[in-house]
Amino acid sequence: MNHLPLIIKREYLTKVKNRSFIIMTFVSPLIMVALIAVVAYLSQLNNDKDRTISVLDETGILSDVFENTDHTKYIMLTADTNLETAKELVKSKEDFGLLYIEKSSDTSSIYSSVKFFSDESPSLSIMSSLEDKIEKKLGDEKLRRGGVDVKKIEASETNITIAQETFTGEKTSKIDSYLKLAFGGAAGYLLFMFIIIYGNMIMRSVIEEKTSRIIEVIISSVKPIQLMMGKIIGTSLAGITQFAIWTILGSILVFALTAIFGLSMAELQTPQQEIVNQAMQNPDMANEMQLAMQSFFNLPLANLVIAFMFFFIGGYLLYSSLYAAVGAAVDNETDTQQFMMPIIMPLILAVYVGIFTVIEDPHGTVSTVFSFIPFTSPVVMLMRIPFGVPIWQQVLSFGILAGTFVFTVWFAAKIYRVGILMYGKKPSYKELYKWIKY
Amino acid sequence: MNNLLVADSVSKNFGEFRALNDVSIAVPKGSIFGLLGPNGAGKTTLIRIINQITMPDTGDVFLDGEPLRPEHIQNIGYLPEERGLYKSMKVGEQALYLAQLKGLTKQEAKKRLKYWFEKLEIGDWWNKKIQELSKGQAQKIQFIVTVLHQPKLLIFDEPFSGFDPINANLIKDEILQLRDEGATVIFSTHRMESVEELCDHIALIHKSNKVLDGKLTDIKRQFKTNTFEVGLQTSAVENVTNAIKEKFEVLPATFRNLNDDVKLNVKLNERDNSNDLLSFLTSKAEVHHFVEVIPSANDIFIQTVKNN
Numbered sequence: 001m002n003h004l005p006l007i008i009k010r011e012y013l014t015k016v017k018n019r020s021f022i023i024m025t026f027v028s029p030l031i032m033v034a035l036i037a038v039v040a041y042l043s044q045l046n047n048d049k050d051r052t053i054s055v056l057d058e059t060g061i062l063s064d065v066f067e068n069t070d071h072t073k074y075i076m077l078t079a080d081t082n083l084e085t086a087k088e089l090v091k092s093k094e095d096f097g098l099l100y101i102e103k104s105s106d107t108s109s110i111y112s113s114v115k116f117f118s119d120e121s122p123s124l125s126i127m128s129s130l131e132d133k134i135e136k137k138l139g140d141e142k143l144r145r146g147g148v149d150v151k152k153i154e155a156s157e158t159n160i161t162i163a164q165e166t167f168t169g170e171k172t173s174k175i176d177s178y179l180k181l182a183f184g185g186a187a188g189y190l191l192f193m194f195i196i197i198y199g200n201m202i203m204r205s206v207i208e209e210k211t212s213r214i215i216e217v218i219i220s221s222v223k224p225i226q227l228m229m230g231k232i233i234g235t236s237l238a239g240i241t242q243f244a245i246w247t248i249l250g251s252i253l254v255f256a257l258t259a260i261f262g263l264s265m266a267e268l269q270t271p272q273q274e275i276v277n278q279a280m281q282n283p284d285m286a287n288e289m290q291l292a293m294q295s296f297f298n299l300p301l302a303n304l305v306i307a308f309m310f311f312f313i314g315g316y317l318l319y320s321s322l323y324a325a326v327g328a329a330v331d332n333e334t335d336t337q338q339f340m341m342p343i344i345m346p347l348i349l350a351v352y353v354g355i356f357t358v359i360e361d362p363h364g365t366v367s368t369v370f371s372f373i374p375f376t377s378p379v380v381m382l383m384r385i386p387f388g389v390p391i392w393q394q395v396l397s398f399g400i401l402a403g404t405f406v407f408t409v410w411f412a413a414k415i416y417r418v419g420i421l422m423y424g425k426k427p428s429y430k431e432l433y434k435w436i437k438y
Numbered sequence: 439m440n441n442l443l444v445a446d447s448v449s450k451n452f453g454e455f456r457a458l459n460d461v462s463i464a465v466p467k468g469s470i471f472g473l474l475g476p477n478g479a480g481k482t483t484l485i486r487i488i489n490q491i492t493m494p495d496t497g498d499v500f501l502d503g504e505p506l507r508p509e510h511i512q513n514i515g516y517l518p519e520e521r522g523l524y525k526s527m528k529v530g531e532q533a534l535y536l537a538q539l540k541g542l543t544k545q546e547a548k549k550r551l552k553y554w555f556e557k558l559e560i561g562d563w564w565n566k567k568i569q570e571l572s573k574g575q576a577q578k579i580q581f582i583v584t585v586l587h588q589p590k591l592l593i594f595d596e597p598f599s600g601f602d603p604i605n606a607n608l609i610k611d612e613i614l615q616l617r618d619e620g621a622t623v624i625f626s627t628h629r630m631e632s633v634e635e636l637c638d639h640i641a642l643i644h645k646s647n648k649v650l651d652g653k654l655t656d657i658k659r660q661f662k663t664n665t666f667e668v669g670l671q672t673s674a675v676e677n678v679t680n681a682i683k684e685k686f687e688v689l690p691a692t693f694r695n696l697n698d699d700v701k702l703n704v705k706l707n708e709r710d711n712s713n714d715l716l717s718f719l720t721s722k723a724e725v726h727h728f729v730e731v732i733p734s735a736n737d738i739f740i741q742t743v744k745n746n
Contacts, residue, residue, distance in 0.1 A: 003539055014527065209524075214522045216521065217518060221511055221536070221539035222539055
């Protein structure tokens with residue numbers, strides 16, 4: 001008798017109808033968007049603070065480098081002002097600080113005699129902006145004294161973009177690489193999050209059946225493996241539902257917010273977007289934007305989508321069966337810790353390997369090897385695929401993954417079958433090993 | 439075929455531990471079969487094997503003459519000792535789900551549930567969650583779910599725990615009625631008074647072995663010691679007592695009675711039967727109380743377990 005659809009339906013409905021699940025589903029996008037908005041607003045607020053910096057330049061060289069900006073005003077003090085007087089003056093006006101450049105006979109030794117006085121220690125960004133200005137000016141000054149025409153040097157500066165093209169004639173670009181990285185990273189990270197969130201949910205639902213003592217009633221009607229698979233599939237469907245709602249709600253909210261509050265997307269920048277923005281600002285790279293669109297269509301999209309489905313399902317099944325086994329082995333959630341480590345470790349390893357090696361060299365030895373090891377392959381392979389992975393590698397990797405998940409499902413079912421009827425004691429690994437042979 | 443369920447030389451090991459050692463039982467159709475034994479004797483393992491939750495290492499189990507198959511689950515109703523329900527699920531939804539797992543269609547399950555809910559007067563619980571019910575109330579739901587698919591074989595493991603005396607009685611009557619309607623019941627409990635009350639047959643499992651089985655009356659006959667509880671009224675207590683002691687094996691007895699001067703347990707010897715004893719007693723004193731001591735299930739249980 002096949003009760004699987006019935007079990008899946010129940011698992012799905014109980015998850016979806018659960019109050020905290022509903023709250024999580026509808027409130028977390030709100031919270032996320034609200035958080036982003038608050039952070040954006042706060043950082044804006046921070047920049048809004050106006051500050052005045054007085055500059056006492058005894059050398060007289062640097063008088064023209066400090067230009068007022070929106071939030072920072074520079075006041076040049078006359079070169080013959082006494083340092084102590086200047087300090088007093090700044091303090092009495094409650095200005096932000098005093099930049100002091102001591103008179104020095106030698107231009108090359110000026111750098112060691114620049115000081116900044118203030119009540120509170122200034123932020124890194126302020127200091128580095130001041131340093132940049134002085135460095136640039138002193139550098140130019142040295143060149144000038146050495147008899148070099150600074151104008152000529154500036155004119156000689158060249159901006160180069162290497163046009164990339166594969167042997168088969170497809171144009172690629174840096175944007176292309178960023179896009180690939182974003183796609184692969186998103187896919188791998190999504191899988192990682194999905195496994196952790198819904199794997200835990202499966203584990204908790206197994207523990208719930210144990211603590212409510214309904215398990216023996218159920219198990220006298222259905223096979224444990226059916227119950228386990230029903231749980232895994234039902235919970236995943238609930239997870240997919242939640243993810244879908246998040247995506248839809250999230251985008252609606254972002255659009256709504258931008259429309260209502262006029263928050264421009266530039267203020268909610270991610271590093272990638274920043275790069276894109278810079279590219280847009282630079283007229284030389286404007287055509288790169290067209291390339292970006294082109295790159296998107298150059299991505300192995302069909303391959304990406306199909307591989308994503310296969311590796312996502314494979315990786316998820318592999319891990320969620322382990323979560324189910326852990327849930328069956330213990331009586332309550334606090335006892336799960338010792339069994340969680342071996343599950344979480346390969347997952348985290350996969351994400352790190354993905355981030356650090358795939359960026360560096362998507363087809364290097366490390367990333368290639370890890371994209372075959374079944375516990376890391378779903379994440380690493382998903383990150384690699386946008387860079388173009390031969391089909392035979394994908395098929396082989398998935399084959400290994402499929403073989404392993406058949407094994408882990410079998411293994412988990414064994415643990416599950418025995419574990420769900422064991423109460424009161426926390427088993428050791430040795431005992432788990434014994435259970436497999438029961 | 440007079441036996442609904444036959445377990446033939448069933449053994450089960452858990453690692454080094456032998457949970458069942460060559461256990462055979464036969465449960466006659468339409469009987470209430472008491473499966474007894476101290477804690478950890480192997481009862482639950484045997485019950486789980488009958489429910490196909492665990493598989494025996496060796497031995498076979500037959501239901502109605504056929505080797506046990508997965509489809510037989512529909513013919514068995516099992517109320518485990520460790521039982522419960524989904525706490526946050528509604529009573530009606532949950533009962534429907536569990537009934538469907540036992541192979542009933544949704545419509546059929548709904549119809550039967552309505553009948554049972556009315557019978558046990560709990561119709562207004564349908565939309566309550568289990569966590570809103572008391573333990574005894576939840577047990578009622580659990581009982582209904584166990585019997586709803588009208589199984590041929592019902593297995594109850596400590597069915598009365600969690601019930602107050604009134605509800606325990608209600609459930610007992612339901613069990614008897616189900617038996618009268620043709621169901622066969624395996625009944626596992628530590629409460630010997632309910633064994634006494636309900637069981638036709640018993641089997642006693644101790645340390646993974648079956649140490650006793652048969653009809654309860656046969657077993658009692660087998661365990662009786664030909665002892666009679668005697669209450670006499672006489673003015674010469676000592677003389678009478680000594681006279682009986684000369685002829686029979688005697689133990690002091692305690693029972694409630696009005697002004698009996700001599701209270702004794704008298705064991706018959708080889709030569710005499712109960713009539714001989716009675717006429718001997720009437721010749722010595724006035725007999726007010728004369729009852730054969732029948733071993734209780736409790737006595738049999740304790741004696742058997744101690745001797746093994």
